[in-house]
Amino acid sequence: MGRIICCGLGPGDPDLMSVRADREIRAATQIAYFRKKGRPGQARRIVEGILPRGVCEYPMEYPVTTELAFDSDEYVRLLADFYDEWADRLEQLARGNDVVVLCEGDPFFYGSFMHLYSRLQGRAKVDVVAGIPGMAGCWNVVGQPIALGDDVMTVLMGTLSEDELNRRVNNEDALVIMKTGRNLAKIRRALEAAGRLDDAWLIERGTMPGERVARLKEIEPSDCPYFAIVLVHGRGRRREFCE
Structure with missing residues (x-):
């Protein structure tokens, strides 16, 4: 059983990433990252040039961002289904090798990963690498x-x-x-x-x-x-x- 390793990437400048996050990303065989549909994703942009050759990438595309009111029932339902689906997928991916999940800033400071973290408790080994908040x-x-x-x-x-x-x-x-x-x-x-x-x-x-x-x-x-x-x-x- 592999690990799910969420790496906080810091505020945006790759030089402000922690040594541990840099090490985990350079050694990754699988990475996942959040992004809006049709966009490359800010987290993916930060790690451009440091990903190893042949790494498998899994973009986690939000079903909705600003199209609906964030406190509407439909918004809450769509996001809950999205996090449920990706918790399942990450658990499956980690049954082979480690999966590195990229997160801007710090994962536990308004980061989307915290919604996956709560769903993965007791299902997979999860490590979180702190990052400098934006x-x-x-x-x-x-x-x-x-x-x-x-x-x-x-x-x-x-x-x-x-x-x-x-x-x-x-x-x-x-x-x-x-x-x-x-x-x-x-x-x-x-x-x-x-x-x-x-x-x-x-x-x-x-x-x-x-x-x-x-x-x-x-x-x-x-x-x-x-x-x-x-x-x-x-x-x-x-x-x-x-x-």
Whole structure:
């Protein structure tokens, strides 16, 4: 019986992958990775050039991404069936040799693999290789500490309702807002209402080719790709330590 090894790939730059992840990928005979239909997949792009010759590839294509509301019954059903199917397939593939599953960022930080991990418990040996979360790559390219001293860092989803975003961005220290895309206008309004828009950054494709770092207030709400994140840096005890 082989193993299912999920390798966190980090924020996008292959140089930011862990030594262990690099070693597992270079030795792989089978790899699987998530992607949208018709796309090569971000995880697959990161490992381009380091895969061994003859490796068998298994693209795991989502049945739906943004076509349906993520909290709709149909979306939940389609994704549940998708994860059930791939848990079965990975279990079968691992009966011969190890299977390496590629995951952007860290597998246990909003990663799709966690849905397979829970289904595979007791059915196969599963190893998870930690990766640098994408947000860490993004706040490093800005060149400012995300949190200082006694700052509290809050991670929010842009898919939250506007009322919920308004409530949560008020009186917070450091903010990380993921799943921006079509939610960017709503995020801007919430930050502006909280008086925090001037401090907000939009990082597109952080650490990857085509990287863009800009003040959020200078970006058109419609000009936001999928691989983008909003950061608002905390202030902590900056005066006490830095002045």
